[in-house]
Amino acid sequence: MKKIASILESFNIDKDDYEFYGKDIVKIDFTKYQNLKKKGNLILITSINPKPSGEGKTTTAIAITDGLNLIGKKAMIALREPSLGPVFGAKGTATGGGESEVLPVERINMHFTGDLHAITSANNLISAVIDNEIYWGTKLNIDINRIVWKRCMDLNDRALRNVEVQIKKNIKRKDKFTITAASDMMTILCLSKNMEDLKTRLENTIVAYDVEGKEIFLKDLNVVGSVLALLVDAIKPNLVLSKYNSPSLIHLGPFANIAIGTNSIISSQLALKLADYAIVESGFGSDLGFEKFMNVVNYDKDLIPDCVVMVVTIASLRLHDDFINNFYHLEQHLKHVELYNLNLVVAINVMNGDSQEEVDLLTKWLTKNNYSFERNNGYLEGPQGSKKLAQKIVEICDNKKNIKWLINKEDSLETKIKKVINNFYYLKDYDFSENVLNKLKILNNSKYANLPICMVKEHSKIDGNIANLENYKIMIRDIELNSGAQFILVYTNSVFSMPGLSKEANFKDINVDNNKITGLK
Numbered sequence: 001m002k003k004i005a006s007i008l009e010s011f012n013i014d015k016d017d018y019e020f021y022g023k024d025i026v027k028i029d030f031t032k033y034q035n036l037k038k039k040g041n042l043i044l045i046t047s048i049n050p051k052p053s054g055e056g057k058t059t060t061a062i063a064i065t066d067g068l069n070l071i072g073k074k075a076m077i078a079l080r081e082p083s084l085g086p087v088f089g090a091k092g093t094a095t096g097g098g099e100s101e102v103l104p105v106e107r108i109n110m111h112f113t114g115d116l117h118a119i120t121s122a123n124n125l126i127s128a129v130i131d132n133e134i135y136w137g138t139k140l141n142i143d144i145n146r147i148v149w150k151r152c153m154d155l156n157d158r159a160l161r162n163v164e165v166q167i168k169k170n171i172k173r174k175d176k177f178t179i180t181a182a183s184d185m186m187t188i189l190c191l192s193k194n195m196e197d198l199k200t201r202l203e204n205t206i207v208a209y210d211v212e213g214k215e216i217f218l219k220d221l222n223v224v225g226s227v228l229a230l231l232v233d234a235i236k237p238n239l240v241l242s243k244y245n246s247p248s249l250i251h252l253g254p255f256a257n258i259a260i261g262t263n264s265i266i267s268s269q270l271a272l273k274l275a276d277y278a279i280v281e282s283g284f285g286s287d288l289g290f291e292k293f294m295n296v297v298n299y300d301k302d303l304i305p306d307c308v309v310m311v312v313t314i315a316s317l318r319l320h321d322d323f324i325n326n327f328y329h330l331e332q333h334l335k336h337v338e339l340y341n342l343n344l345v346v347a348i349n350v351m352n353g354d355s356q357e358e359v360d361l362l363t364k365w366l367t368k369n370n371y372s373f374e375r376n377n378g379y380l381e382g383p384q385g386s387k388k389l390a391q392k393i394v395e396i397c398d399n400k401k402n403i404k405w406l407i408n409k410e411d412s413l414e415t416k417i418k419k420v421i422n423n424f425y426y427l428k429d430y431d432f433s434e435n436v437l438n439k440l441k442i443l444n445n446s447k448y449a450n451l452p453i454c455m456v457k458e459h460s461k462i463d464g465n466i467a468n469l470e471n472y473k474i475m476i477r478d479i480e481l482n483s484g485a486q487f488i489l490v491y492t493n494s495v496f497s498m499p500g501l502s503k504e505a506n507f508k509d510i511n512v513d514n515n516k517i518t519g520l521k
Contacts, residue, residue, distance in 0.1 A: 007247055008239070011076070011274045018239070021113045024104055027236045028249075030266055034194060036273040040074075041397045044305035045281040046290040048333045049462055051316045052090070056097070056349040056379070060311045060386075061281045063100040063378025064347075065246040067390030068277050070383035076275035077102075077246060078267040080253035080283070081116060081238070082109045083181040085156040085499055088507040093520050094253075098379035100386070102240050102248045106517040115252065116154045116180050118234040122227045123185035127151045127175070129223045130207060131167050140216055144173040146209040148480065150497075154180040158500030178497040182258040187485040190252045190264045191297070195228070195235060202227055205484030218484070237267040244383050247275075256283025257459045258489075258497050260292045268303060277397075284459040286310065286336040291424045294340060295407050295416075296452045296487055306397045307343040310334060311376075314354040314362070323361045332462055334371060336424060341404045343396045346373035347389055350380070372396060409450045413440055413479075416453045417490055421474060425463045429473040439479050443488065448481055456491045464493050 001023050008018060008026070013033075018026045043064065047055040061077055068075035079102070082094035087109050095105045102108065111117065126149055133140050144167075153160070160177035167173065180186060188205065192198035203219040210216055218224055237251040251267035254260050261283025262268070271278035282289025290308070297303060310333060320329035330346075337344045346366055348359065359375075366373045374392045377385030406423060407416050421427050432440070443449060458464045465472045478491040501507070509519035 003245065004239070004241060007241065007245060011074070011247060013274070021238075022107070024240060025107065025113060026239050027113060027233065028239055028270070029236060030270050031194065033270060033273050038273055040272045040274075040276045040278050041306040042268075042272060042303060043277060043279045043393060043397075044290070044293060044308045045279065045311060046286040046308060046333075046337075047284075047311040048316055048330055049285040049287065049320065049460055051313070051319060052460075055311050055313055055316055056351075057281050057311050058094060059096040059098065059100045059379055060309065060347050060349050060376050061279050062096040062102060062242050062246070062248070063376050063383070063386035064309065064390055064393065065248070065277075065279050066100065066242055066244045066378065066383040067386035068279075068393070069244070069246050070387055071390055071394070073277055073390070073394065074275050075246060075277040075279065076249065076271040077242075077279040078249040078251070078263045078271045079281055080263045081112060081250050083116065083179065083253055083255075084110070084154045085179045085181065087520070088510065089156040089499060089501050089505045096242075099243060099382035100378035102242050102250065104240070105520060108240065108250060109520055110517070112250070113233070113238050115234040115238070118230050119183065119185050119189060120152055120154055120180045122230040123152045123180070123183050125226060125230065126185075126207060126218065126221070126223060129221050131165065133221065134167050134171065134173075140220060141210045141212070142208050142216060143211045143213075144171065146213075147173065147175075147207070148209075149184065149207040150176045150178050152178045152180045152183040152185070156499040156501045156505075158496070158498060161496060161498045176498075179255070179499060181253050181255045182497040184482050184484060186252065186254045187259045187482060187487075189231060189235065190254050190260065190262075191485055192235070193265055193269070195232075198231065198235060199224065199228060201484040201486065206481065235266065237264065237270055256289040256292065257495055258456050260296050260454060261289040262293055262297050265297065265303070277393075285462065286333045287424050287462045288455075288457060288459055290336055291420060292454060295420070296454050299409070299452045301405070304403055305342055307345060307393050308337045309393070310337065310344060310346045311349050312346060312362075313349045313351055314358050315351060317358075317362065323358050327362065327365050329462070331369075332426060339404065339406055339423060341401050343399055343401060344372065345389075345392055345396055346371055348373060348375045350375055350377040350385075407452070413444055413449065413453060413488065417455075417476065420453070420455055425457075425474065427463050427472075427474055430476060431473050432476045433478065436476050436479050443479070443481065448483065448488065451481075452487045453490050454482075454487045456489055456495050458493060458495055
């Protein structure tokens with residue numbers, strides 16, 4: 001507690017503006033720091049399409065933060081909160097690894113400070129109120145077939161993807177569960193800049209339509225105040241320390257293949273106000289997390305990266321590229337960053353099993369094509385293993401560039417979709433379902449026409465062609481308006497917003513021995 005208090009003091013955070021959740025976690029009241037004029041350098045972490053166990057983006061982001069603090073820079077990281085679904089399911093922890101880790105791992109990956117539970121409760125309160133309105137037959141006249149708000153829970157449970165709820169003996173309706181990380185409530189809170197902004201977004205969230213087709217907003221349910229009461233602490237960023245005492249904000253966690261894939265705007269902005277270098281991680285590969293950071297999170301153009309770090313591992317490159325003849329997959333991801341004329345460095349995340357021959361082939365190709373790169377060995381060596389990478393990032397941040405933008409607010413929704421498909425998935429052909437064409441016509445003639453689009457896509461292939469089909473076309477199968485988060489979801493192919501558990505999921509390895517949680521990996 002003394003260590004955290006001392007570090008917070010060094011970042012000029014007053015003791016009245018934070019409270020401890022146990023001895024090693026604090027919540028920060030960010031409100032008085034919003035108007036600070038100081039703005040640090042933003043380092044955005046992304047990667048190529050990851051292998052099933054990930055690319056080590058979080059590990060690399062923590063290593064860079066530790067490395068920057070080692071060389072005398074004032075650095076702070078902003079990460080997403082783990083979701084219990086992946087913890088017990090496919091991927092495991094979201095706290096880094098080895099010597100590049102944030103602590104306490106067990107608490108962060110389990111209940112932490114209760115943010116995701118609060119979001120789940122707030123989300124499901126709204127669903128309960130909607131059904132209560134139908135039960136009592138109020139003047140809202142809700143059309144039970146046009147309720148767009150979904151229930152959620154923070155676990156992988158495929159059986160809840162489609163459910164039927166009985167409101168009265170003679171009234172049943174279809175409903176869906178999403179995982180909390182993919183819920184509308186998560187993205188609304190994550191994109192809110194303060195409590196006032198959150199209130200406005202909630203009030204203007206469409207939850208259903210009445211029998212005449214008129215929009216029903218959350219404010220019409222008279223529940224906004226209660227929702228805010230449930231979120232009054234969840235909106236505050238959490239702070240912990242890395243193994244090497246780097247301050248680490250961990251706050252909110254939307255999925256990147258469904259939602260925006262980045263921690264809260266509040267925590268990113270707080271890190272930028274307090275530190276000289278703010279390190280932020282985007283989800284999955286640059287075809288998802290980076291694309292959404294630039295085109296959705298950054299829609300107001302106020303979070304421009306001073307340097308983008310592309311994380312690669314030799315193991316993943318073996319899945320995608322031919323070391324002898326080309327690095328085509330890597331090059332596609334690097335071009336994503338070049339679209340915006342941003343500073344770029346490739347971080348080669350060192351792992352056991354890397355062959356020196358393959359490393360040499362990679363570095364030779366990067367040198368030949370004028371890409372800046374450095375190896376990161378923070379996993380094994382801590383800050384010393386990422387020192388050179390940190391130094392390179394500092395040098396690159398001094399090279400100020402004029403950013404370019406891919407998408408304009410004035411672009412039609414079809415144009416926005418086309419630009420992402422052409423420039424990020426490298427596809428020329430795509431199809432809209434009839435349902436989508438009808439919805440696009442309505443949205444293009446509405447007050448929502450200038451909103452950004454948030455693509456929903458499978459994460460392991462850059463084009464989403466997981467079946468390796470010939471003459472492949474990506475299908476735009478549905479679109480949904482999220483008026484609270486202020487974007488339009490565009491669903492491609494078949495991606496579930498409620499994951500399922502695999503046959504050999506992580507829950508089989510987790511246990512408690514001598515009151516300590518074991519098996520998290």
